[in-house]
Amino acid sequence: MISGEFTANSQNSDGMTVRDLEPLSLSGTWVATVALQQSLDLGVNWNTIESFTANIQVNVRGAGGLLRLTTTAYTSGTVAFQLGVA
Numbered sequence: 001m002i003s004g005e006f007t008a009n010s011q012n013s014d015g016m017t018v019r020d021l022e023p024l025s026l027s028g029t030w031v032a033t034v035a036l037q038q039s040l041d042l043g044v045n046w047n048t049i050e051s052f053t054a055n056i057q058v059n060v061r062g063a064g065g066l067l068r069l070t071t072t073a074y075t076s077g078t079v080a081f082q083l084g085v086a
Contacts (some may be wrong), residue, residue, distance in 0.1 A: 001084030003066075006034065009074035013081060018062025022084045024063050027055045030077030040065040 002014050005028075026034055031055050037046040043066055050060075051072075060067065060083070069081050 001082065002018045003082040004080075005084075006032070006069075006071045006074070006079040007077075007079065008028075009071055011017050011071045011074075013069040013083070015039060015066035016084060017065075017067040018060065018067045018084070021059045021061050023057065023082070024060045025057050026052055026079055027051050027081045028078045030079045031075035032071050032077070032079060033073040034079055035070050035072055036060065036082070037070055038063065038065050039068070042066070043068075046070070 002016050004013060033051050035048040038049050039046050052062045070081065
């Protein structure tokens with residue numbers, strides 16, 4: 001499980017291996033884009049597979065490699081995130 005907060009542009013979470021369905025939660029009061037990214041080469045290169053601009057609670061399925069979250073187009077606020085189960 002990875003969790004934390006984003007408060008600026010270009011912040012990255014740690015990467016984690018997701019082999020099955022895992023819950024993803026974004027919450028708070030914020031204006032930004034949070035990208036869900038995947039790396040198939042142990043974190044050398046990252047590709048965006050989905051982007052979010054509002055609070056969400058969804059399940060994501062791993063397709064190999066690592067998943068992480070990153071902020072783009074950040075304007076304001078705090079994004080609380082959690083990927084996986086504690």
